[in-house]
Amino acid sequence: MSPTAMFMITLGIILGTLTVTSANHWLTAWLGLELNMISILPVITKQKHHRSTEAATKYFLTQATASALMLLSSTLNAWQTGSWDITQLNNELSYILMISALTMKMGAAPAHFWLPEVLQGSTLATTLLITTWQKIAPITLLYMISNHTQPNITLPIGLLSILVGGWGGINQTQLRKMMAYSSIAHLGWTMTVISIAPNIALTNIIIYMTMSTPFFLLLTAASSKTLQTLTTTWIYTPTATIIMMLLLLSMAGLPPLTGFTPKLLILDKLVMHKLTMTATMMALLSLLSLVFYLRTTYLLASTASPTTTQSTTLWRLKPHQNLMTTTMAPIALFNITILPTLPT
Structure with missing residues (x-):
């Protein structure tokens, strides 16, 4: 082009x-x-x-x-x-x-x-564009009409999205499809709270975009599109492997990483509005997403040094792309620094 x-x-x-x-x-x-x-x-x-x-x-x-x-x-x-x-x-x-x-x-x-x-x-670059930038416009419109938003419509959509996002991503070996279902699940968290606290919903989607952007860029640098090719990442880019593990755990919502922050705020806001049952269902359904996040993290960790991978290497890292992993390191570290600043 x-x-x-x-x-x-x-x-x-x-x-x-x-x-x-x-x-x-x-x-x-x-x-x-x-x-x-x-x-x-x-x-x-x-x-x-x-x-x-x-x-x-x-x-x-x-x-x-x-x-x-x-x-x-x-x-x-x-x-x-x-x-x-x-x-x-x-x-x-x-x-x-x-x-x-x-x-x-x-x-x-x-x-x-x-x-x-x-x-x-x-x-992978187009996937990053669709899952981040292309969602800004619809999310903005949803935020602008939040004063008329009815919980009896947005809550079922949010719960269904969390269920579909977790259930659909479990059996995926393609990283792009897995991240698609991850995006659906995170949109579910946004939809559940958009009618109650629009600012928290906006915070949730912004933090997700901040987490997924370096992850997709690191996948592009490593030319990894499947779980099999992801297992050979440690051999060529140990730094990128560690960063990707942190990003995956953060997207899973594990404390003390940044991804836990919006989930904690959302659950707290739902409980305050006497939607304890909805908050409990969301927390339980998010365990489905946790399965494939932890599986991917385990694959990255189990092939780290001194363990050697037995899978066939289907790619080689281009030398000039090491700069991308170096650049992404400080950006990705943002995902472990927000939680300590969370107001008590």
Whole structure:
């Protein structure tokens, strides 16, 4: 892809997200989402493979359906209330349709089926883009309509997402699919608390993006796409192996790492609002996600020195990519420094 085309695509992705985050009119938000979607399609199909074409088609159809639902919701709301303001989503049917559209765009359950398949057909860099940057716009809209959010709608979506994210990731050997289900589970934690404490929900998704970004960049540096190739990481990049183990444990939500911080805040807020049973179910369902996080961490730790791996090495680390692991080290250490600063 030529530098000019890549510049235009990158500009479109950035402008689309900025348009949504600064919009106060539903049509402006829809325009930004469409620009964002159209800009990322060439990035997904860049690989020139039938899996990439399939992934781009699934992504386009899903996002187009969600955009149509979003237009229908905003039009119904404007018809009933006479307002196109994003924060004035007063019509109940419009609210339900909008939540469905944003859920589909983010990839939360029950509209999650497209996310693992799209990520599996994309490169690691594109996977990082879809699981982080592409979620900023829908999350922003969800945050802006949180004053009308009803717990009886968001709580079931959140619980189902945590269940699907944990259950779906257990048997995965492909790291991209495993991270797709991890993203679904973390979106579930965000959805459960968005109606009660929107700021905590926003904190949760920001911390997840901060954790997943260095993890995907380290996977790209190590050219690891499966659990088998991940077992040979220690031989070439011991630093990256240790960082990835910390990142996985942090995403699992184990104290005293950063990933435990938003989960603790969310459970505390739910208990304060007398949703103790919901908080208990979330804590138990998160054990499903803990299984595949710990399994991956165990594979990394069990192949560390002085143990030698018996698997066939399918790749070699490129020398210039050692710089990426060095750069990611201070960024990844952010994931073990937030918890001590948590207010008591």
